[in-house]
Amino acid sequence: MTEMVEQMRISAVAEKVEARLRKRYGVERRFRLYGVAAIAVALTFLAVLLFSVLSQGVSAFRQNEVRLAISFDPAVIDPDGRRDHAILANADYAALIRQALLAHFPDADDRTGRRELSRLMSQGAELELRKLVLSDPSVIGTRRELWLPVTAAVDQLAKGHISRAAEQGGQFSERELARFDVLVAQGLLQPRFNKWLFTQGDSRQPEMAGLLGAIVGSFYALVVTLALSFPLGVATAVYLEEFAGTNRWTDLVEVNINNLAAVPSIVFGLLGLEIFLNLFGLPRSAPFVGGLCLTLVSLPTIIIAARVSLKAVPPWIREAAVGLGASRLQVVSHHVLPLAMPGILTGTIIGMARAVGESAPLLMIGMVAFIVDVPATPMDPATALPVQIYLWAASPERAFIERTSAAILVLLCFLAAMNAAAIYLRKRFERRW
Amino acid sequence: MQAKTLILATAALLALMTAAEARDQIKIVGSSTVYPFSTVVAEQFGKTSGFKTPVVESTGTGGGLKLFCAGADENSPDIANASRRIEPSEVAACATNGVKQITEVVIGYDGIVLANAKAGPTYTVTREQLFLATAKTVPQGGKLVPNPYKKWSEIDPGLPREDIVVFGPASNHGTRDAYVELVMQPACGKFPEIKALTGDARKVACDAIREDGAYVEVAENYTLILQKLLSQPHSVGILTFSYIDQNGDKIKAAMVDGQIATYDNIASMQYPVSRPLFFYVKKNHIGVIPGIKEYVAEFTSEKAFGKTGYLTDKGLIALPDADRKTEADKSKDWPNLQL
Numbered sequence: 100m101t102e103m104v105e106q107m108r109i110s111a112v113a114e115k116v117e118a119r120l121r122k123r124y125g126v127e128r129r130f131r132l133y134g135v136a137a138i139a140v141a142l143t144f145l146a147v148l149l150f151s152v153l154s155q156g157v158s159a160f161r162q163n164e165v166r167l168a169i170s171f172d173p174a175v176i177d178p179d180g181r182r183d184h185a186i187l188a189n190a191d192y193a194a195l196i197r198q199a200l201l202a203h204f205p206d207a208d209d210r211t212g213r214r215e216l217s218r219l220m221s222q223g224a225e226l227e228l229r230k231l232v233l234s235d236p237s238v239i240g241t242r243r244e245l246w247l248p249v250t251a252a253v254d255q256l257a258k259g260h261i262s263r264a265a266e267q268g269g270q271f272s273e274r275e276l277a278r279f280d281v282l283v284a285q286g287l288l289q290p291r292f293n294k295w296l297f298t299q300g301d302s303r304q305p306e307m308a309g310l311l312g313a314i315v316g317s318f319y320a321l322v323v324t325l326a327l328s329f330p331l332g333v334a335t336a337v338y339l340e341e342f343a344g345t346n347r348w349t350d351l352v353e354v355n356i357n358n359l360a361a362v363p364s365i366v367f368g369l370l371g372l373e374i375f376l377n378l379f380g381l382p383r384s385a386p387f388v389g390g391l392c393l394t395l396v397s398l399p400t401i402i403i404a405a406r407v408s409l410k411a412v413p414p415w416i417r418e419a420a421v422g423l424g425a426s427r428l429q430v431v432s433h434h435v436l437p438l439a440m441p442g443i444l445t446g447t448i449i450g451m452a453r454a455v456g457e458s459a460p461l462l463m464i465g466m467v468a469f470i471v472d473v474p475a476t477p478m479d480p481a482t483a484l485p486v487q488i489y490l491w492a493a494s495p496e497r498a499f500i501e502r503t504s505a506a507i508l509v510l511l512c513f514l515a516a517m518n519a520a521a522i523y524l525r526k527r528f529e530r531r532w
Numbered sequence: 533m534q535a536k537t538l539i540l541a542t543a544a545l546l547a548l549m550t551a552a553e554a555r556d557q558i559k560i561v562g563s564s565t566v567y568p569f570s571t572v573v574a575e576q577f578g579k580t581s582g583f584k585t586p587v588v589e590s591t592g593t594g595g596g597l598k599l600f601c602a603g604a605d606e607n608s609p610d611i612a613n614a615s616r617r618i619e620p621s622e623v624a625a626c627a628t629n630g631v632k633q634i635t636e637v638v639i640g641y642d643g644i645v646l647a648n649a650k651a652g653p654t655y656t657v658t659r660e661q662l663f664l665a666t667a668k669t670v671p672q673g674g675k676l677v678p679n680p681y682k683k684w685s686e687i688d689p690g691l692p693r694e695d696i697v698v699f700g701p702a703s704n705h706g707t708r709d710a711y712v713e714l715v716m717q718p719a720c721g722k723f724p725e726i727k728a729l730t731g732d733a734r735k736v737a738c739d740a741i742r743e744d745g746a747y748v749e750v751a752e753n754y755t756l757i758l759q760k761l762l763s764q765p766h767s768v769g770i771l772t773f774s775y776i777d778q779n780g781d782k783i784k785a786a787m788v789d790g791q792i793a794t795y796d797n798i799a800s801m802q803y804p805v806s807r808p809l810f811f812y813v814k815k816n817h818i819g820v821i822p823g824i825k826e827y828v829a830e831f832t833s834e835k836a837f838g839k840t841g842y843l844t845d846k847g848l849i850a851l852p853d854a855d856r857k858t859e860a861d862k863s864k865d866w867p868n869l870q871l
Contacts, residue, residue, distance in 0.1 A: 176791070303572045333675065384559075467590070469571040471585035
């Protein structure tokens with residue numbers, strides 16, 4: 100009798116235990132599910148972002164060009180036959196293109212027809228011819244088949260980004276559309292790799308606008324940033340970590356460094372405007388000044404990363420070195436710093452990646468500007484990649500929409516390459532104790 | 533060894549700084565409305581003149597004139613673009629900083645256009661209706677009350693039954709100033725309640741734009757306004773003519789006071805909401821910074837700002853023939869600004 104009661108009690112307890120266990124497993128399952136859901140949401144956003152940028156931007160890497168038989172007529176390019184550089188540079192190359200087009204469309208030889216033909220080819224086509232003649236004057240008098248770029252409007256028409264019909268705002272006449280169709284049908288108008296995007300500076304003609312100026316500007320700014328923030332950051336971290344004791348002053352410095360890491364970057368731009376431009380009189384729009392401002396942005400990141408990696412070097416390395424008679428400087432320079440270097444480099448690259456994507460500080464120092472010439476030195480005016488994206492996004496011409504996305508893709512590629520380098524360095528050289 | 537490196541580095545830095553002093557490139561700042569025209573001229577100038585391509589910054593008219601007037605030294609900009617006339621206070625600020633001689637050039641007209649998506653309703657409004665839709669306080673029953681209108685049809689039954697949503701430039705923007713000057717101020721004088729006011733009270737009643745969410749300020753970026761218009765077809769944007777010109781397949785202009793914003797209507801001054809565009813040249817930089825004279829000559833040449841010039845392709849409305857002649861002559865005799 101008592102046994103049965105005992106057994107019932109045991110089974111009741113077991114049931115309760117089991118119920119509680121089920122509940123605990125359930126909670127854990129749900130918790131995992133929340134985690135997966137969180138990751139899924141993040142991935143979805145990333146996918147949407149990448150998809151919208153890719154779907155809009157990929158078409159910008161190809162640019163429609165027309166194959167034309169250009170005869171380099173000496174009477175047009177070089178009437179006196181002296182091959183004088185100045186005359187060749189200022190020759191009427193548009194006339195050569197017009198001749199080639201008229202050979203194709205003899206019916207267009209009236210005033211509107213000529214105007215329409217001039218709206219077909221980009222000004223870049225003339226520049227191409229000029230470059231060809233200047234680099235190799237022997238082409239004068241010959242006839243060559245060349246691929247030459249069309250204007251952005253025609254390019255957008257060929258890509259289907261603007262509509263043909265006049266009632267929907269199409270900019271082309273019936274005759275122009277007919278000529279366009281003939282060129283496409285004959286395979287003379289084709290999308291080809293958009294080399295302008297990587298060999299030119301900015302331009303207001305979308306088909307000739309390129310990123311080279313922005314890439315070089317970003318590069319200069321980054322070199323200045325790296326040259327300043329790496330030594331400064333490492334020296335600060337080494338001193339704070341290895342030499343300075345803990346007292347009120349070092350605490351104060353530490354708090355301030357952590358605070359600086361959280362300061363919005365526009366503040367550094369204002370600081371740069373006041374100090375570097377107004378006080379030191381450095382030139383506006385120069386990537387050198389941009390680099391100085393970005394140094395301020397990336398310095399806290401680098402100091403914090405360097406301190407963490409110095410801390411990760413186990414104390415017995417230091418003790419062993421001291422035990423063998425090394426001075427404190429020798430301990431740091433021969434042992435601690437080399438061991439901490441992979442971590443410091445990783446932190447530096449991440450700091451650089453933040454700097455390269457930064458546009459707010461550059462706004463204040465005049466790097467958000469229309470700049471055509473590719474900068475030759477860090478003191479020449481230049482834009483940077485994120486700034487170029489902003490400028491193109493604000494341009495009214497339709498063809499800049501795809502170029503904006505293309506510029507974003509280029510910037511993302513740079514960022515991905517830098518982060519991959521950081522991961523590689525960590526995996527390859529990091530030591531664990 | 534280390535001391536040597538330090539000296540070398542300092543020397544290099546100094547060399548860079550001195551190299552920076554002799555500027556051989558024109559610097560232009562100012563209005564984002566003039567920016568599309570100014571940049572096209574700058575690019576053309578750089579390709580054909582043999583001078584370096586000028587650097588053009590889009591800072592807004594007010595910000596640009598502030599930079600322009602900050603000093604007369606070489607580091608300050610040479611030219612300021614403006615979508616409204618320079619104000620006496622700005623001229624005074626210029627003068628205190630040593631910028632005493634300025635030449636004003638008018639480059640053409642720009643229409644301020646109310647536009648909405650092609651998919652949306654068609655708006656045919658008067659300036660009085662626009663005032664009632666966007667002012668902070670409106671006359672009602674003999675006194676001024678905070679703007680109660682939520683739908684266009686509440687202002688006039690003939691207007692669409694849609695919420696009033698207007699995207700327009702923020703208050704530091706020349707286009708906003710022009711909207712106030714060309715739409716709000718002419719319209720508000722027609723209401724007896726406001727006409728009775730004087731001085732500051734009248735100015736506030738005429739100039740203040742509502743802040744209850746019906747007028748949405750969008751800073752410095754017309755492309756953003758364009759995107760908002762497409763996503764909300766009933767909303768209206770305050771844009772400049774060049775945006776309609778470039779995006780006529782997506783948005784349409786509203787009719788204002790019975791006139792539609794077309795090139796011809798703006799050029800003939802029939803369209804009521806249009807304004808001149810300017811740039812200002814710092815005279816003491818002419819001859820110091822190479823190319824200023826030639827840049828202004830290029831800008832005011834017939835092939836640029838003339839009736840069939842390349843700027844009209846970008847949406848600029850050309851000045852009448854006689855005025856163009858006057859402006860073009862300014863690149864030779866540089867008359868001082870007369871307010």
